Amino acid sequence: MSILGTRVLRIEDPGFLSTGAIYAEDVQDERLAGACYVHFVRSTVAHATIAGLDTSGALEAPGVLAVYTARDLADSGLSPRPPMMPNMNQAMKQPMLASDMVRYVGEPVAAVVTEEMYQGEDAIELVDIDYDILPAIATMHQALNGERGLVFADAGTNVVCTFGDPSASNPDLFRDCEVVASAVIQNQRVAPAPMESRSGAAAWGEDGRLNAWIPNQGAQGTKGSLVGMLGLKPDQVRIITPAVGGAFGAKFGADPEHAIICWIAKQLGRPTRWSETRMENLVGMPHGRAQEQKITIGGMRDGTVLAYRIEIIQDCGAYPKAGAFLPSLTILMAPGPYRIPRAEAWSTSVATNTTPVGAYRGAGRPEAAAAVDRAIDLFADAAGVDPAEVRRKNLLPKFTEPHKTAFGAVYDSGDYVTALEKALDAAGYDALLAEQARRRAAGETLQLGIGLSSYVEITGPGGEAGGPNENSTVEVHPDGTATILTGTSPHGQGHQTVWAMLASEELGIPIEKITVKWGDTDLIPKGGGTGGSRSLQLGGAAVQQASRELLDVARERAAATLEVSEADLAYDVDASAFTVKGDQDISVPLSSLAESERLFVYSVFTAPGPTFPFGTHVAVVDVDTDTGKVFLRRVVTVDDAGTVMNPLLAEGQRHGGIAQGAAQAFLEEVVYDDDGNPLTATFADYPFLSATEVPSFELVDMETPTSYNPLGAKGIGEAGSIGSTPAVQNAVIDAVSHLGVTHIDMPTSPQRVWRAIQAANSSKEA
């Protein structure tokens, strides 16, 4: 029986559950012996010129070895770095330590190095910074209207980049539409907040090479970032990836703090360690989402959608990072799974005096899904047609050949209507509608809301070299064990288990005898890491391909050993041995073919393109109409990511995504005050989702294989977070729609819901 598709328990768990996994902070390594500790002094104001910087007090504090500022970096020839993509305003350069200006609360200004960990926390308080406060550009609108000036004087604008062309807008886009609905909606800023904050350790060897232990989502990309920031040669740097305590898109590459600890280790000739506090993490690690969207949708009274427009403003924060680029993905996926004859989209990314914005689970696609599914509901409400019926009517019909959208996305395969029907069935949609009608008629305080989202998303869009590819090396050892090297970089996904399953399926070696390695750039120089839900469909496919190619090499050796032709050999997977066809007694074990010469294959799998998982989420909420409080009661989901290799782990990915997406809909938000001060900089203030705020999730299986890889697999890592956000938001609005509410921004906090109800009441009275 095939091991694929079965609920294999994770190989990696026993260590995680007993001694705990070895995260960067836990690494004990002789190269790090005698490490000193780095702490950062961070800006306490959003926008200011630095009039004075006095480190003398800190230098006299117990245990302080050094205090570094921007001047020291400049003396070392390190200069501010321009944004990563050429279409972003290149004058918006980021210094590794702020020099003459600070641009957000949390920006590193100085680095204090101490013998002991606690000494650094004391000493950073003694660095004296004299700020001349400037008006903070705290919002996207302030950035656009220029009333508070510029984040970068040299740039001459707060616009980082644009995508799409509003001047090409079709003035007749909504012509002939019987119903047109429009709203300005917020896809609010949230914090990725992996449980493990950022950290790192660095040591320079006598060979002049840097060893850096940095939690990441792809060591090769992290190496590239460090090489760029520090002006090193690639062969001088080795990244070693410890266990990573969650990432969600926020641990790709390397941050200035990582580069600085490496640089300090060189300056002092001593290893360094750094671990930020949660408060630093919530202001220092790039945030996610942060879009304002103007959506307009039009169509016929029967529920047929004819036209859709989305106009996006993206908040990039103080320094343009991946966030500036995200709207291009939002635009790519703008129409979602719907067949909309006319659609257009454009975006403007702006800089503000806030924490930089980067990738966060879904990165640009949840923003697209939330917009179009909110638009569908606005339209359904305006047309007076049931939201499920509007979706049924407008979803693309099932297709097995690639479908190209107006925005250039090529959907590989899809069966959206089936996903919708399965989800509605499992949720008991009709019964829910009846219960909703009963409560409405009875005028109950606790009203029922039902929210839908039919989504499609893009996964596995690229690798390090730009194309959708990934590498793997599979080696069989003489003792019957095997080693897999992969360019992916698991941080909770369970690649150790699934990559072993994939090799075991081909080679017959038990998964317990297979070791999976990743994240050491000396061992694995190339790789695209783990993100964009790319790993299984590219990295997993590479493991399968390498395993098969290894058998080809082994077959050649087996033929020579047994003095038969290759064609006369069969591979007995159960026995892990080649046998001569028709004479089972003559065989040679795979492992013995590794005795005289190493037996391994390096292979690169390339897909014809990205894949497009899809599904439907149904959320059910109770809303207390007296207090505005939302209770999430049920989330029923169909998430079709093609063929599933390990249902246990795929379900885990869905659960986590659903929870994160739901949390954005009704709980989480990064908030700044008018002066750019963060108001959600601790876990006491940031409403991180807890176990009491979500129900158990109801998952419905559906597998539509893709032809883009031999596994038939699409990505599942982000799907949950893409579907659940609009489903939950729509459910909350649906619960009070009979009161006249048509929209409530996320998060649908009690205050927002209560205010929406009051506003609807007063407009009715007026």
Add this chain to the structure above:
Amino acid sequence: MEIKLTVNGTVRSDEVEPRLLLVHYLRESLGLRAANVGCDTTSCGACTVLLDGESVKSCTVLAVQANGRSVTTAEGVTEADGSLGVVQTAFREQHGLQCGFCTPGMVMAASSLLAENPHPTEQEVREGLEGNFCRCTGYHNIVRAVLAAADKLSDGHADSAGGGAVAGGAARISA
């Protein structure tokens, strides 16, 4: 200051700085690094350990406050032969962990919960773990794991060789 305490059944005595947090004492002085630090406001529970059998957040306990008391960490709830205890096994079987960072704290909180309430409902499990954050699992399989562990413990597995995670941990604490 001089402290003397029992950690996972072993008596320890050390000279510590008065402000040293218990979690840093465990991690840095004793090398018991299963408990992690996930926040600075006692919100997340990644550092949860048992102090005299009750779960505490060790980032909010000073090492000196543990003087004369017993501490149990995730390292201390494995079976005598080093294999996983009942709660740990349930977490593995139900896929109640992904990145693993919250896991040692979650296992200790779950152990404490089950010691207090051996037959919790799903809602009681959720309320019992409200102070332990997880970003990966959506809590779904963590809840399943705790319920599964409760079933196993009440089936008498706790009395089998080596003792269950909760019973074993508690026994070591009182020893």
